[in-house]
Amino acid sequence: MSGADLWSLYRSFLAVMREGSLSRAAALLDLSQPTLGRHVEALEQALGGALLFTRHPRGLMPTENAHAILPHIEAMDAAADAALRAASAPASSLSGVVRIAASEVVGAEVLPGILAPLREAHPGLVFELALSSRAADLLRRDCDIAVRMVRPTQGSLVAVKAGTVKVALYAHRLYAARHGLPRTPDDLGAHALIGFDRADPFLARAAGALKLDRAMFALRVDNDLAALAALRAGFGIGACQQPIAARDADLLPVLPRVVAFDMEIWIVMHGALKRVARMAAVFDHLARQMRAYARGHSPERAG
Amino acid sequence: MSGADLWSLYRSFLAVMREGSLSRAAALLDLSQPTLGRHVEALEQALGGALLFTRHPRGLMPTENAHAILPHIEAMDAAADAALRAASAPASSLSGVVRIAASEVVGAEVLPGILAPLREAHPGLVFELALSSRAADLLRRDCDIAVRMVRPTQGSLVAVKAGTVKVALYAHRLYAARHGLPRTPDDLGAHALIGFDRADPFLARAAGALKLDRAMFALRVDNDLAALAALRAGFGIGACQQPIAARDADLLPVLPRVVAFDMEIWIVMHGALKRVARMAAVFDHLARQMRAYARGHSPERAG
DNA sequence: AGTCTGATATCCATATATGAATGTCAGGCG
DNA sequence: CGCCTGACATTCATATATGGATATCAGACT
Numbered sequence A, B: 001m002s003g004a005d006l007w008s009l010y011r012s013f014l015a016v017m018r019e020g021s022l023s024r025a026a027a028l029l030d031l032s033q034p035t036l037g038r039h040v041e042a043l044e045q046a047l048g049g050a051l052l053f054t055r056h057p058r059g060l061m062p063t064e065n066a067h068a069i070l071p072h073i074e075a076m077d078a079a080a081d082a083a084l085r086a087a088s089a090p091a092s093s094l095s096g097v098v099r100i101a102a103s104e105v106v107g108a109e110v111l112p113g114i115l116a117p118l119r120e121a122h123p124g125l126v127f128e129l130a131l132s133s134r135a136a137d138l139l140r141r142d143c144d145i146a147v148r149m150v151r152p153t154q155g156s157l158v159a160v161k162a163g164t165v166k167v168a169l170y171a172h173r174l175y176a177a178r179h180g181l182p183r184t185p186d187d188l189g190a191h192a193l194i195g196f197d198r199a200d201p202f203l204a205r206a207a208g209a210l211k212l213d214r215a216m217f218a219l220r221v222d223n224d225l226a227a228l229a230a231l232r233a234g235f236g237i238g239a240c241q242q243p244i245a246a247r248d249a250d251l252l253p254v255l256p257r258v259v260a261f262d263m264e265i266w267i268v269m270h271g272a273l274k275r276v277a278r279m280a281a282v283f284d285h286l287a288r289q290m291r292a293y294a295r296g297h298s299p300e301r302a303g
Numbered sequence C: 001a002g003t004c005t006g007a008t009a010t011c012c013a014t015a016t017a018t019g020a021a022t023g024t025c026a027g028g029c030g
Numbered sequence D: 001c002g003c004c005t006g007a008c009a010t011t012c013a014t015a016t017a018t019g020g021a022t023a024t025c026a027g028a029c030t
Helices: A006-019 A022-029 A033-046 A064-086 A104-121 A173-179 A185-190 A201-210 A224-232 A271-275 A277-294 B006-019 B022-029 B033-046 B064-086 B104-121 B173-179 B185-190 B201-210 B224-232 B271-275 B277-294
Strands: A053-056 A059-062 A096-102 A125-131 A145-148 A157-172 A193-196 A217-221 A237-241 A251-254 A260-270 B053-056 B059-062 B096-102 B125-131 B145-148 B157-172 B193-196 B217-221 B237-241 B251-254 B260-270
Touching: A006 A022, A006 A033, A006 A064, A006 B006, A006 B064, A022 A033, A059 A064, A064 A096, A064 B006, A064 B064, A064 B271, A096 A104, A096 A277, A104 A125, A104 A224, A104 A277, A145 A277, A157 A173, A157 A224, A157 A271, A157 A277, A173 A251, A193 A224, A217 A224, A224 A237, A260 A271, A260 A277, A271 A277, A271 B064, B006 B022, B006 B033, B006 B064, B022 B033, B059 B064, B064 B096, B096 B104, B096 B277, B104 B125, B104 B224, B104 B277, B145 B277, B157 B173, B157 B224, B157 B271, B157 B277, B173 B251, B193 B224, B217 B224, B224 B237, B260 B271, B260 B277, B271 B277
Parallel strands: A096 A125, A096 A145, A193 A217, A193 A237, B096 B125, B096 B145, B193 B217, B193 B237
Antiparallel strands: A053 A059, A145 A260, A157 A237, A157 A251, A157 A260, B053 B059, B145 B260, B157 B237, B157 B251, B157 B260
16 A cells, blocks of 8 residues: 555545444445455554554444544545535536525525525526534535624635524414413513523523523423424414514514514625635625515515 | 545645646656546546646646635645644644644744743644734644634634733834833824734724824834834834733833733634644643733743 | 354455656747 | 757556455354
8 A cells, every 4th residue: 555645545534433344434435345444554554553443343443543633534524525516517607516504493494585596597506505503614614605693703704794683582373362471571480481402692691681591491492493383383482583483473572672682694605615606696695685684574575 | 547536636636736737746746747647637527527727738727617626625635734733643642743823923922932841841742833924724724723812703613711912012212212202192103103014903903093004104014023023123113912022121111001902812722622632731731821921921931 | 052243354366546658749949 | 940848648567456255253142
């Protein structure tokens, strides 16, 4: 193997880390098990003889050294995927793949209506949505464009603020008919509150301001979409972005002006991607339409 | 070449982009020119037949498609380098390579005194300093640990605030003896001001607050170290971090309490690097010693 | 205890990528 | 005008990585 190309060895290493065995890694890469074994061996030698795996009858156990380089190799993988997306169509054409990261709620409730007309205008466009409750990793190139709720500070990122969206409390008309609505924040304790199991920056702020704690929530979900569904189903009182709630006449504001938080919306991408026509086009479109969304225009009517 | 490993083709592509010709790229990678030619050809085919270079009698001219994927491949390269650093010594040992990004001033005036004792204690440590006036790219893994002046927002980064440092105006005693010192901000216009040619966030703020513009600077340098040297040489009045100026009894404060800005100091690294013993050790050491620096303790006496 | 399973190591014929030498081409320069 | 230079393309013998078959091993299960 001599001084064989380290990069391809990294790729094999990553496959072995993910699959846990040479055989499965071989199947993943469409290579053979002996080849993967040789790659791992060669990599260990190229890295100064460091042991990467302890050979086990049930597979290969990664050592601490393997864990140390893994995040970097994963970053390489994400960048390689990004390169594939960038090369999915000529850079100057308005077609090809664009991967967008956003929160689950934005991805499910807002983006479809925004992206559909763009797709109609440019049928060659292919969208990938990376929806995650936690901020997706633009820095690792896991996506091309991100819809964020905090201003990015990294210098090489291009960011546009699309406006601010109010997050407030709502309840379905049916729930209000059965239980009434609170008149003061202190009344909230007597109601069925839809909360969040995980630490959400906004909800945490809200909970702190209202002196709520987890025990007071009648429904705790680690999924914003499920919480939204529960709100619409009349389960109780929950938080919702104002423009989304405004679409549904059956959702009534709860304690408006008392409980409301401003959430910034930012569209972010790597500055270098401006050279790729479709990336720039999608970025501009997102910035424009998210701005309309923030102003309260329903995305279905936009574009 | 068939479905050969894309990752090694990327590496060849990067070399060709950097060198501008197959022959020089071959020399760089210790391969032959025909091999590089085949790699480029194979990559073009693997990427759906996209043209990456126009063959020119003086070399290969990258197409727009090549420019589109280049930043991603560079990110792969940075990650590969980071992996090499991570593998430069066993993960559990306090030896091996650590790459630190910082501003030129911090790298030249502060870090040496902080790193020296750590190196004495652990002779196996090897430091790489990436000093750059613009924020170095932690997100691209161009370094392992960064000393920053803004709080990072990316979730996967570990950040510790080491305190705040005052940036204020100073002048050398000799300059003061010859020209006196201003008593009010308006007096500044009559003095030799050492300014900065580029856009510096802090200096921009300072200039705005003092109603200075570029034309008023008697010396414009795009290099903080040269500006510091000019200040020490008695050229005129310039900005300097207070703990650095305090070391030199000949540097006199100018308009203290009138012109001063607080600069935050953050130590940042990727969270995953905490697993690597030397990374965690250097991170903790930097956080501790930079905190001492921010409190005014000279790093030479620290540690 | 015996057997079965799923894993890694070993071996050798083969497919494949590689490199040295050579051919080809376009522009610079005397 | 013609040589020289530095580039890419082509060719073919060689070195090298690959894959299939096989051996081996440790634990799970009956």
